[in-house]
Amino acid sequence: MMLLRRLPTFAAFAALTAFTFAGPSWATDKDVLVIDKAEDPPTADPGVEVSNNGYTLIFPAYERLVKYDGAKTEVIPELAESWTTAPDNLSWTFKLASGHMFDDGSPVDAAAVKYSFDRVKKLAAGPGDMFPTVKDVVVVDPQTVKFELSAPFAPFLSALATSAGSIINPKAQEHAVNGDDAKAWLAEHSAGSGAFKISAWERNQQITLDPNPHYAGKAPAFKQVIFKIVREMSSRRLQLENGDADLIDQVPVDQAEAMKSSAGVVIESNPSLYVVYLYLNNKKAPFDNPKVRQAISYAADYKGLVDGVMQGQAEQMRGAVPDGMWGHDPQGMQYSYDLEKAKQLLADAGVSNLHISFTYSQADSAWEPVGLALQASLAEIGVTMDMKNVADTTKRELVAKGDYDIATGAWTPDFADPFMFMNIWFDPTKMGAPGNRAFYENPKVTDLITQALATVDQKKREQLYIDAQKITNEDAPYVLLFQKNDIFAMRSSVKGYVYNPMLIQVYNIADMSKSE
Amino acid sequence: MSLISTILRRLVLLVFVVAGVAIITFTISHLIPGDPAQLIAGDKASAQTLAHVRQELGLDKPVTQQFVIYVKQLLSGDLGQSLRTRRPVAGDIALFLPATLELGIAALVMAIMIGVPLGVLSAIYKDGPVDQAARVVSVAGISMPVFWFGLALILLFYVKIPILPGSGRITLGIAAPPRITGFFLVDSLVAGDLKAFWSSLYHLILPAFVLAFANLGIITRQIRASMLDVLQEDYVRTARANGLSRSAVILRHALPNALIPSVTLLGLAFGDLLYGAVLTETIFAWPGMGSYVVSSIQTLDFPAIMGFTIVASLGYVLINLAVDLTYMVLDPQIRELG
Numbered sequence: 001m002m003l004l005r006r007l008p009t010f011a012a013f014a015a016l017t018a019f020t021f022a023g024p025s026w027a028t029d030k031d032v033l034v035i036d037k038a039e040d041p042p043t044a045d046p047g048v049e050v051s052n053n054g055y056t057l058i059f060p061a062y063e064r065l066v067k068y069d070g071a072k073t074e075v076i077p078e079l080a081e082s083w084t085t086a087p088d089n090l091s092w093t094f095k096l097a098s099g100h101m102f103d104d105g106s107p108v109d110a111a112a113v114k115y116s117f118d119r120v121k122k123l124a125a126g127p128g129d130m131f132p133t134v135k136d137v138v139v140v141d142p143q144t145v146k147f148e149l150s151a152p153f154a155p156f157l158s159a160l161a162t163s164a165g166s167i168i169n170p171k172a173q174e175h176a177v178n179g180d181d182a183k184a185w186l187a188e189h190s191a192g193s194g195a196f197k198i199s200a201w202e203r204n205q206q207i208t209l210d211p212n213p214h215y216a217g218k219a220p221a222f223k224q225v226i227f228k229i230v231r232e233m234s235s236r237r238l239q240l241e242n243g244d245a246d247l248i249d250q251v252p253v254d255q256a257e258a259m260k261s262s263a264g265v266v267i268e269s270n271p272s273l274y275v276v277y278l279y280l281n282n283k284k285a286p287f288d289n290p291k292v293r294q295a296i297s298y299a300a301d302y303k304g305l306v307d308g309v310m311q312g313q314a315e316q317m318r319g320a321v322p323d324g325m326w327g328h329d330p331q332g333m334q335y336s337y338d339l340e341k342a343k344q345l346l347a348d349a350g351v352s353n354l355h356i357s358f359t360y361s362q363a364d365s366a367w368e369p370v371g372l373a374l375q376a377s378l379a380e381i382g383v384t385m386d387m388k389n390v391a392d393t394t395k396r397e398l399v400a401k402g403d404y405d406i407a408t409g410a411w412t413p414d415f416a417d418p419f420m421f422m423n424i425w426f427d428p429t430k431m432g433a434p435g436n437r438a439f440y441e442n443p444k445v446t447d448l449i450t451q452a453l454a455t456v457d458q459k460k461r462e463q464l465y466i467d468a469q470k471i472t473n474e475d476a477p478y479v480l481l482f483q484k485n486d487i488f489a490m491r492s493s494v495k496g497y498v499y500n501p502m503l504i505q506v507y508n509i510a511d512m513s514k515s516e
Numbered sequence: 517m518s519l520i521s522t523i524l525r526r527l528v529l530l531v532f533v534v535a536g537v538a539i540i541t542f543t544i545s546h547l548i549p550g551d552p553a554q555l556i557a558g559d560k561a562s563a564q565t566l567a568h569v570r571q572e573l574g575l576d577k578p579v580t581q582q583f584v585i586y587v588k589q590l591l592s593g594d595l596g597q598s599l600r601t602r603r604p605v606a607g608d609i610a611l612f613l614p615a616t617l618e619l620g621i622a623a624l625v626m627a628i629m630i631g632v633p634l635g636v637l638s639a640i641y642k643d644g645p646v647d648q649a650a651r652v653v654s655v656a657g658i659s660m661p662v663f664w665f666g667l668a669l670i671l672l673f674y675v676k677i678p679i680l681p682g683s684g685r686i687t688l689g690i691a692a693p694p695r696i697t698g699f700f701l702v703d704s705l706v707a708g709d710l711k712a713f714w715s716s717l718y719h720l721i722l723p724a725f726v727l728a729f730a731n732l733g734i735i736t737r738q739i740r741a742s743m744l745d746v747l748q749e750d751y752v753r754t755a756r757a758n759g760l761s762r763s764a765v766i767l768r769h770a771l772p773n774a775l776i777p778s779v780t781l782l783g784l785a786f787g788d789l790l791y792g793a794v795l796t797e798t799i800f801a802w803p804g805m806g807s808y809v810v811s812s813i814q815t816l817d818f819p820a821i822m823g824f825t826i827v828a829s830l831g832y833v834l835i836n837l838a839v840d841l842t843y844m845v846l847d848p849q850i851r852e853l854g
Contacts, residue, residue, distance in 0.1 A: 032689075034688065039811065040601075040811075042600055042601060042602060043602055048556075048602070050556075050557065050558030050559075050560075050561075051558070124564070124565055124568040124569075125556065125557060125565065125568075125569060126556065126557035126558040126561050126565055126569075128565060129557075129560065129561055129562045129565055132562070183602075184603075187602055187603070202692060202803070203601075203608075203611055203612070203803065204612065204803035204804075204807055204808065205684065205685065205801075205803040206684075206688070226688060228683075228684065228688070228801070229801060229803070230683055230801040231798050231801060231807055231810075231811075232798050232799050232801070234667055234799075235667075235670065235682065235683055235799055235800070235801055238670060238671070238674060238675055238682055239682060239683060241675070242674065242675055242678070242682070244682070244688075391548065391550065391816050392814075392815070392816075393549075393550030393551065393552070393554070393555060393815070393816040394548060394549045394550045394816070396550070396551065396554055396559075397549040397550045397551050397554075398549060400551065400554075414560065424560065430562075433551070433554060433561070433563070433566065434560065434561065434562050434563055435560055
């Protein structure tokens with residue numbers, strides 16, 4: 001009737017609107033890079049941020065004293081042109097390169113370095129843990145800065161290459177409110193000397209980066225880089241396939257497989273240092289018996305998990321230090337799927353009718369299938385395992401309190417040093433939440449890793465860590481499952497991307513370009 | 517009972533509802549094991565760092581004292597700080613709620629614009645082809661999962677026949693209008709930015725339709741039923757006998773009366789729409805409360821979950837009050853019986 005009579009007008013209007021706006025999509029512009037992310041980064045503040053999602057913004061916006069060399073895990077100079085270490089390893093002196101400037105044009109000097117490290121320490125919000133022994137930062141002259149340590153810390157140089165080591169413009173302090181050290185402002189803005197700066201941030205929607213006009217390096221190819229927040233994987237995939245996004249991250253293995261046939265899309269899959277493993281509660285019977293722990297390690301179907309759950313996008317671990325990091329032992333012992341041996345070990349331990357639980361969350365999609373596979377294997381050797389699915393924070397709390405039998409874990413190193421595995425997983429002073437989640441203690445191992453931490457010579461350290469791994473492999477406090485590949489998908493027009501296993505969700509956008 | 521006393525009575529009740537919700541959500545959130553400090557300081561934080569963060573958040577105090585502090589803050593309109601976004605929860609809600617409301621209102625308008633005529637037509641041509649078709653649409657709308665339907669429409673109108681955008685609120689490269697209400701359609705008109713207006717409208721079509729479709733069935737069926745009732749009434753027959761045209765009787769006499777019972781339904785439907793918005797927002801990358809709440813729940817971000825629950829229950833009660841008041845105005849009988 002009246003409404004119906006107006007229908008053609010409405011339809012014509014709708015069609016007109018559609019044609020007006022269905023023009024060429026923005027992402028095909030050569031000067032603009034569009035990256036779809038699954039989650040809005042919590043903050044972009046190097047002093048508080050602890051997630052890879054936040055590092056996506058921090059790395060291109062800030063420079064550090066040293067940086068990872070391309071795809072390698074060794075560090076090379078960035079803001080520092082050279083450095084020296086005192087013979088007692090208690091002080092490090094850095095000479096700053098000239099010409100580096102913050103995005104407001106002011107120079108990066110020793111005072112800025114001091115400001116940044118003092119701030120991280122004062123905020124004590126997580127990134128501060130990267131530099132546990134830094135006592136003081138001293139401005140020697142505008143181009144020279146000295147770090148004084150309370151104890152030698154062998155991975156110090158590597159730690160400087162992390163997000164926590166980003167150098168912030170001291171002028172950011174002008175934005176401080178109620179003594180927050182500019183925490184609120186730096187959460188959504190940047191004040192660095194990196195190739196880009198954050199120019200707009202619409203929460204849960206998109207973040208725009210513009211080039212820093214004072215950047216000391218080569219001017220980037222992109223006039224703008226946009227991070228769009230698209231939670232749903234299917235939506236991210238359609239955006240990429242339709243050319244509205246150039247790159248999408250956090251691609252699950254099944255989607256990666258399906259996208260291999262999409263025209264104009266390239267799947268990047270690189271071995272990462274992200275490991276999936278299980279904690280066994282070493283202080284709780286029967287897991288206080290190494291034989292029982294070994295039995296569980298023999299009951300995991302490693303090949304089945306890598307080929308089935310991970311569709312080949314993973315590699316079984318060999319010792320605690322993953323392949324791709326120095327300190328990894330290529331000759332190290334590896335457990336195999338051997339139920340007979342597992343059964344025998346349980347009999348040797350005098351354990352029967354075992355009833356245990358498997359605590360996991362949905363934070364990693366591999367955990368549930370890993371648990372189900374283990375449950376089936378254990379059932380064959382007479383062990384009953386209950387699956388306990390909880391919220392991720394709940395899982396962490398239960399693990400921290402040691403209130404579990406078997407629990408799931410995932411770990412990535414913060415800096416490229418075996419310290420990140422050996423001196424955390426096996427250190428008896430770090431039991432529970434800080435990292436020794438198996439509540440493991442072996443004085444011989446403690447001794448070896450403590451020595452390694454105080455040694456500067458890398459060759460010697462490597463041997464100490466390999467010796468320690470020989471013991472921990474035998475003791476089996478954890479079930480070492482696999483290290484995952486890092487998968488994402490991009491348009492074939494995107495050039496120059498370099499994967500660094502230390503920089504998950506970080507893109508070298510300053511060196512990337514587009515060919516169409 | 518007078519209108520004013522009803523409002524007063526309901527507002528007093530409102531205080532109890534909010535207090536109850538605050539107590540329940542606070543208790544639940546503190547019963548679930550989980551250390552919010554670790555969420556902030558990260559998986560590898562040292563014991564000292566965790567202790568420092570706990571102290572900063574006031575989590576080192578006894579639970580009862582934490583509750584007193586929470587209530588005090590609540591009374592001054594402070595919903596605390598989100599653990600995940602590190603921003604005030606009230607600010608986050610103010611930022612994301614308008615996007616959800618804009619989507620919800622657009623969907624409601626769409627559902628009414630399609631549902632009311634469809635309901636009227638199926639009542640007039642009862643058991644005819646229009647009625648049958650409307651029945652199919654209703655059942656489809658109620659039974660099709662929003663998640664699936666949304667993706668199917670994206671596939672159709674964004675990928676296969678690319679005439680509509682598949683995600684977001686506005687075209688990439690077009691600046692969002694300066695924030696006044698947070699409704700892009702309103703703000704862009706106020707700013708006189710027609711480009712932003714059309715782009716926002718254009719981005720609203722698919723998600724609003726998906727959301728509207730789920731509620732279309734209920735509205736259509738309700739209008740049809742009450743229309744059939746009204747069409748049996750004596751006054752309709754009298755009007756026809758007096759020589760009024762069929763369409764005049766339907767539009768001027770029958771429809772207004774048939775709409776009265778639907779007002780209640782619309783109040784409920786709006787609640788449903790906000791609930792359905794959670795999934796719709798996820799699929800369409802719509803930066804509203806839905807995706808905010810999903811992320812908050814996944815990370816057990818208690819202050820955010822509690823803040824949202826309180827605001828949502830407040831909204832629900834107020835919408836119900838508005839519905840009841842509308843009802844009283846429309847139908848004097850209720851005022852007398854009330």
